[in-house]
Amino acid sequence: MDWFVAPDYWLARLVFQRGLAAVYLVAFAGAALQFRALIGERGMTPVPRYLERVPWRAAPTLFRLHYSDRFFAGCAWAGAALSAALLAGVDRFVPLWATLPLWLAPWALYLSIVNVGQTWYGFGWESLLLETGFLAVFLGNDEVAPPVLVLFLLRWLLFRLEFGAGLIKLRGDACWRKLTCLYFHHETQPMPGPLSWFFHHLPRPLHRVEVAANHVTQLAVPFLLFTPQPVATVAASVMIVTQVWLVLSGNFAWLNWLAIVIAASALDLSPLRSPPALPASPLWYEILVFALTALVAVLSVRPARNLLSRHQSMNRSYDVLHLVNTYGAFGSVGRIRDEIVIEGTADAGPRPDAEWRAYEFHGKPGDPRRLPRQFAPYHLRLDWLMWFAALSPAYARPWFGPLVERLLDNDRDTLRLLRHNPFPDTPPAYVRARVFRYRYTTWRELRETGAWWERTYVREFLPPTRLR
Incomplete structure (x- = not known):
């Protein structure tokens, strides 16, 4: 035919x-x-x-x-x-x-x-x-x-x-x-x-x-x-x-x-x-x-x-x-950007003067001075779920607790999903998560500070947590 x-x-x-x-x-x-x-x-x-x-x-x-x-x-x-x-x-x-x-x-x-x-x-x-x-x-x-x-x-x-x-x-x-x-x-x-x-x-x-x-x-x-x-x-x-x-x-x-x-x-x-x-x-x-x-x-x-x-x-x-x-995408568009920042400390207790160090992800914003990278078509699945978790804790309920447990244990497979582990030798004693509001800097702010993002603290997402 x-x-x-x-x-x-x-x-x-x-x-x-x-x-x-x-x-x-x-x-x-x-x-x-x-x-x-x-x-x-x-x-x-x-x-x-x-x-x-x-x-x-x-x-x-x-x-x-x-x-x-x-x-x-x-x-x-x-x-x-x-x-x-x-x-x-x-x-x-x-x-x-x-x-x-x-x-x-x-x-x-x-x-x-x-x-x-x-x-x-x-x-x-x-x-x-x-x-x-x-x-x-x-x-x-x-x-x-x-x-x-x-x-x-x-x-x-x-x-x-x-x-x-x-x-x-x-x-x-x-x-x-x-x-x-x-x-x-x-x-x-x-x-x-x-x-x-x-x-x-x-x-x-x-x-x-x-x-x-x-x-x-x-x-x-x-x-x-x-x-x-x-x-x-x-x-x-x-x-x-x-x-x-x-x-x-x-x-x-x-x-x-x-x-x-x-x-x-x-x-x-x-x-x-x-x-x-x-x-x-x-x-x-x-x-x-x-x-x-x-x-x-x-x-x-x-x-x-x-x-x-x-x-x-x-x-x-x-x-x-x-x-x-x-199919479909972006039926709604957010006006603000909230990001969850996960931090750990090696101090014995989560005192006010404890030294907290941040875990950095490959794709999602973290360090305000770091320009986002191009990863697509590769799919960074944990990074994407972290964005959803910042929108609503309900997205994170099945997996965020297990993620924190693995960070407290310095789990090798989990750390491979991250760009930077601030505790390469021994696991942290405590891990916490906080929500920050991110916005792009202006041209002037970029020239003066070298930062692509400006961020302000919003709320606690997970209080300091340790392994039992």
Whole structure:
């Protein structure tokens, strides 16, 4: 069937597949390097304890069969190795039928990790990676041209990602409608990047233009994805430029990078390189693609209803396999930035004159003189949860106490998640946590003090605590 395939998207498929493999690689490497302190056997929220209280149907995962830290690490590094092989193009050198399990394996491995990741993996980009990865299973390789239906499903995913984010803003915080949200966003976002301070100090009229352009990109441009070329390519290109702008202005793990990869699948790159002559698709492959399309159509009903609902949800999965999800971000924007600063002391008692030394994190603000670093697409999970904890202690209830216990014990795996341990030789006697209010310094303050942040004490978060 000539209409079944789109040879002009051969290069776009190649870019998409290599980009997706790169995101998979980052995700698996991050899981392997961070899991022991977070969800390992001795972690803050251990996987075995979680599996005891959650039924199989609510969290299907390979770790139902067996769990140990060694097995988890093996799965994560196996996923990283497989992703690296796909990034190198191994799928181009195997038969068409073999590409399906080759792309299905990283999806299944990462699903197993997400479904035991608990609050550490409760981010929208986890579901986005899984939904994208499942569609990639059916894109084929150089033995066939890209299937039109799978390309359409990728555009449907991109549409929901952008349009959902646009709607949640209009329905949420009034500052989006007033075009003023960027007066605050760069300062209060979860994890600022090295350029966020400079973005924050752009002229306010330019901030208003940014918000208006964002509304156009997320609420109008997505509909153009379903129009003929070259309009669809222009629409996808606008989205890519917007995502690059977001990459420069903050650290949102691989959310923006994956959005760029998905948008690349809608680009007509045939003028750059003519597609090779490809044989007709085998019948079994066409049947699988039709089955996938029918499955996604059925599972899309609830996410589509959510888009139309006045009570729209953000970043929600409607099935345990994360096949079709709903997305959205920043329905509300904070006006102030509170940060939890964790400190320890080696003194025998928490006296008023005790010497308290701060633990420093890789990504979240701490030392006011330290310029935030760029970590995305790598995801610093503890740093992100610390931001949520500052918004409300309820976010921290399951894991903050165990975190403090591990700091009091100088736990090696936990300390690896931090940038600086002020007690490298012996553990502290006491640990406390305090909330400070951070704001960006002005240009004059930066020149005079060398500090990027100015902070003031707000309240106690955790009183001085020691191990019993």
